[in-house]
Amino acid sequence: MKQIFVVEDDHDIRELITFLLMSQNYQVKGFPNAESFQKTISSEKPDLVLLDVMLPDGNGQDICVRLHQEKITGEIPVVLMSAHVEEVGCKYARDFIRKPFDVEDFLERVERHIAS
Numbered sequence: 001m002k003q004i005f006v007v008e009d010d011h012d013i014r015e016l017i018t019f020l021l022m023s024q025n026y027q028v029k030g031f032p033n034a035e036s037f038q039k040t041i042s043s044e045k046p047d048l049v050l051l052d053v054m055l056p057d058g059n060g061q062d063i064c065v066r067l068h069q070e071k072i073t074g075e076i077p078v079v080l081m082s083a084h085v086e087e088v089g090c091k092y093a094r095d096f097i098r099k100p101f102d103v104e105d106f107l108e109r110v111e112r113h114i115a116s
Helices: 011-023 034-041 060-069 103-115
Strands: 003-007 027-031 048-052 078-082 095-098
Touching: 003 011, 003 034, 011 027, 011 103, 027 034, 034 060, 048 060, 048 103, 060 078, 078 103, 095 103
Parallel strands: 003 027, 003 048, 048 078, 078 095
Antiparallel strands: none
16 A cells, blocks of 8 residues: 655645545655654655645755655655745656645545556
8 A cells, every 4th residue: 555644734634635635545654844754754655745835934945855865765755735836946856736726636646656
């Protein structure tokens, strides 16, 4: 079973994404902030990371760059998410999903990136 990490500070959005992904038979771990995500990514390797850009304790774009630069996490696909399109610019992200998102489009993008 493919595993997806969801880094999203908004509890309701994180829960919705988790529900959607679990309904598609993905294993999902949610993180409310950068710190909790960083603690887990050092010991577990997901098949995909969905990463909010604006976190209370970090910037998703910076996290994306660090993931790409590390040997053990460099190949993990990262999809950035934000309601603020003008603030996104990480060249290492595989995709960008604007919030609010269309559920079908969201699931199709996840499938595309987790399969690659």
